[in-house]
Amino acid sequence: MTKRYREIGKAGWSYTLITSLVGLIYFSPVLWIILTSFKTRTDALAVPPKLFFTPTLDNFASVFYRSSITTGTSQATDMALYFFNSIFIAGTSVGLALIVGTLAAYAFSRYPLRGNDTYLFIILTTRMMPPIVVIIPIFLMFRLSGLAGSYWGIILLYTAFNIPFSVWLVKSFFDELNPEIEDAARMDGASEGRVFFRFCIPQILAGLSATFVFGLILTWNEFLFALLLTGVETRTVPVAMARTLGGEVGVDYGLLAAIVTLFLLPIFFVTFLLQNQLLRGVTFGTVKK
Amino acid sequence: MAEINRRTGGFGAWLLDPKRRGALLVTPAIVILFVMNIFPLLWSFGLSFFNYKASSLKVPTFRGLSNYERVLTDEKVWERFQTTAIIVGSSVILQLIIGFLLALMFAKAFPMRRIVLMLVLTPMMLSFVSVGVFFKLFYEPTFGIVSYLLSAFTEDRFVVLGSPAGAIAGIVIADAWMWSPFVMLLVLAGLVSVPKYLYEAAEIDRASSLRRFWTITFPYIKSLLLLAVLFRTIETFKLFDIVYIITEGGPGSSTETIAVYLYRTAFQFFKTSQSSALAYIVLFIVVVMTNLYLYAVNRRAEEVG
Structure with missing residues (x-):
């Protein structure tokens, strides 16, 4: 884990030019969405589609403020709350899954239980399972226990979704560490807690951040369970996005694009900051360096 | 009682005994997984043997295997599996090709690589x-950019989603566009794990680039x-949102994947038990695929280990 990510060969600025061109083509649907967020309603649905237009910030304003035509006043929408919900729910559950998953991964790696591999297999299967298989029981369960519509319900559910991935990924990082160092520390009288926090965790910090960012990407946009299990107070942005679709006047593409653009920003910057870690973490630690 | 506890260390010491450390550390993860995943899974397994309908208050009766029988003999189900196979197959192949080419491109170090790489990674974060709503707009015959760009070649407005083949292509392209970056990340990790001296040796031997x-x-x-x-097969197998938004399974039922069909059975027709039975058949397929996946992971670990 300590060795830096290495590339094959080096190239100059001319190569940057070529790759940026390909990158931009690949990025163009996203770019189109971002452009749409600055378009008026007529420009968004112009025939032929417009690449050049006079930009407007109205869509971004109406994400947070809705003006009423009848009274002429503007009223705050709940979108700020939904953004907070998304950040809070995704952040907490991915963080919680990382903590719980790291403890379990440490155990699976250092203190194998009887039937260790069976546990690991069952854990992985729960990640691979189509969500639709459990959606009805979870829906009933949440209604009976009163968890429906609460922060804790959806946070625990997302935590459960992220645990398998965290366990597998973090275990592979622990497996790569040299246990002799830990034994040497124990000989010197270090407690188990000290071995874990002072020797193991610092060595896999990069791996832990990779796990975090990858879990965040997978949780950030979850829609189906959020739709069924969040209430007015705990609604997340993807659900709010879908709710802008059902209107009598058709989809307001400008408004939707503005929400999509704003919602992309946080995850984009987190990924950008932790990009190198992501490149390593994505292989489930199967690449040894 | 308190006396005995103090002498033997009590429950706390029993729990913290080194012998139980592994089990103790695993417990929180297992508890959360059990409550949120495994328990509901067993519940729906139970439901699959009854004739429960979430929309009615009637007390469900035991039906044995009849739900499974009905699902497996239903021709519609087999058609949905076929549709799913076609979409999964073509999407995964496309993701592999695009992801592979992108990885080759990004395997080199070049100025501003971090930023250019972000351009390619963004679709995954949407x-x-x-993605569903905007690709639907792109495919729209009147306002869409696809039919506009193709209008130079075709006389009429190009209707992407009008025919079964077009609708499938439309879904496959949207899905492949979104997830090729993921394949790219995997391949990239593989490319950088090749020891450099092998390339240097090939250089000396003047091996052709294809041979290399x-x-x-x-x-x-x-x-x-x-x-x-x-990994992508398992994930694409579950494909629901994009299909549901872009085509709603149409035209006809030509793009109705097994996940969409499952959703319809459960939430539109409220055949809760029947959908649970079908869900279990799907789960079985996924478990088999997961086994294959683990086999691949282990082999990879052996190769590099």
């Missing part, structure tokens, strides 16, 4: 809802490609 690829690069990324195929 929500299914937004087959004898040096390919063996190192082979099992990662397999990993990518399996």
Whole structure:
């Protein structure tokens, strides 16, 4: 884990030019969405589609403020709350899954239980399972226990979704560490807690951040369970996005694009900051360096 | 009682005994997984043997295997499986090709690589809802950019989603666009794991670039490609949101994947038990695929280990 990510060969600025061109083509649907967020309603649905237009910030304003035509006043929408919900729910559950998953991964790696591999297999299967298989029981369960519509319900559910991935990924990082160092520390009288926090965790910090960012990407946009299990107070942005679709006047593409653009920003910057870690973490630690 | 506890260390000491440390550390994860995943899973397994309908208050009666029988003999189900197979197959192949080419491109170090790489990674971070809605707009015959760009070649407005083949292509392209970056990340990791001295040796031997690829690069990324195929197959198998938004399964039922069909059975027709039975058949297939996936992971670990 300590060795830096290495590339094959080096190239100059001319190569940057070529790759940026390909990158931009690949990025163009996203770019189109971002452009749409600055378009008026007529420009968004112009025939032929417009690449050049006079930009407007109205869509971004109406994400947070809705003006009423009848009274002429503007009223705050709940979108700020939904953004907070998304950040809070995704952040907490991915963080919680990382903590719980790291403890379990440490155990699976250092203190194998009887039937260790069976546990690991069952854990992985729960990640691979189509969500639709459990959606009805979870829906009933949440209604009976009163968890429906609460922060804790959806946070625990997302935590459960992220645990398998965290366990597998973090275990592979622990497996790569040299246990002799830990034994040497124990000989010197270090407690188990000290071995874990002072020797193991610092060595896999990069791996832990990779796990975090990858879990965040997978949780950030979850829609189906959020739709069924969040209430007015705990609604997340993807659900709010879908709710802008059902209107009598058709989809307001400008408004939707503005929400999509704003919602992309946080995850984009987190990924950008932790990009190198992501490149390593994505292989489930199967690449040894 | 308190006396005995103090002498033997009590419950706390019993729990913290080194023998139980592994079990103790695993417990929180297992408890959360059990409550949120395994318990509901068993519940729906139970439901699959009854004739429960979430929309009615009637007390469900035991039906044995009849739900499974009905699902497995239903021709519609087999058609949905076929549709799913076509979409999964073509999407995963497309993701592999695009992901592989992108990885080759980004395997080199070049100025501003971090930023250019972000351009390619962004589709993965979009929500299914937004990808679905905007691709539907792109495919729209009157306002869409696709039919506009193609209007130079075709006389009429190009209707992407009008025919079954077009609708499938439309879904496959949206899905492949979103997830090729993931394949790219996997392949990229494989490419950088190739020891440099092998390339240097090939340089000395003046091996052709094609030969260099087959004898040096390919063996190192082979099992990662397999990993990518399996992971993406399992994920695409569950494809729901994009299909539901772009085509709603149409035209007709030509793009109705098994996940969409499952959703319809459960939430539109409220055949809760029947959908649970079908869900279990799907789960069985996924478990088999997961086994293959693990096999690939282990082989990869052996190769690099």
